Amino acid sequence: MIDLYYTATPNGLKLRLFFEETGLAHRIVPVRLSAGDQFKPEFLAVSPNNKIPAILDHAPSDGGAPIPVFESGAILLYLAEKTGRLYPSDPRQRLELSQWLFWQMAGLGPMSGQAGHFRVHADEPLPYAIDRYTREVQRLHGVLDRRLQDRRFLVGDDYSIADIACYPWIVPYAGLGQDLANTPSLQRWFDEIAARPATRRAYEGVEVPYSQALSSQARQVLFGNGAAEPAR
Missing domain, CATH: 3.40.30.10 (Glutaredoxin)
Structure with missing residues (x-):
């Protein structure tokens, strides 16, 4: 257990x-x-x-x-x-997975968290911080969009923990000042994961951050x- x-x-x-x-x-x-x-x-x-x-x-x-x-x-x-x-069995794919997992941990998560904080939770509006982090999240969404242009998931055709790591930080895109219509490959990936039965179960009753x-x-x-x- x-x-x-x-x-x-x-x-x-x-x-x-x-x-x-x-x-x-x-x-x-x-x-x-x-x-x-x-x-x-x-x-x-x-x-x-x-x-x-x-x-x-x-x-x-x-x-x-x-x-x-x-x-x-x-x-x-x-x-x-x-x-x-x-988790892929191929060593090269495992290396790819590790890079995208660490990318999420070091970039997508922290920058999205800062954007959300300054846009929603700060005591008072700080235009520089809001602009700085909103733009960085936009850039990171663009990185994901380019990655997904020629592959179904982040590491080829198989869903992995790299996708699992990134998806929850895309869910609050509206509150982070983003529009997925601007990143069609990311939108396609997001919609496919959102429709998975496991995703629906995990998010049942959960409020969007x-x-x-x-x-x-x-x-x-x-x-x-x-x-x-x-x-x-």
């Missing part, structure tokens, strides 16, 4: 997508970010960066003690290698605490 420490954020939804696609046995452990659950000692023992998602694998392949894994990209790689699912402002209490917990904040 695998414990999934989860909130329905783009990064958390990557793991929901993986589990829905594979049917791998797991137990969801809700982490209420707006209530400060991410600062509790029991969560920090699994995810020292106080971020979701994280997992605790109680049945690792080596038969040893339970293994905690944090960082969504690392978790996807760990689970794909453990199961052999959504950056679609509305947060409460003042949630803002204080999410944006007012740092790594040195005492655990509660």
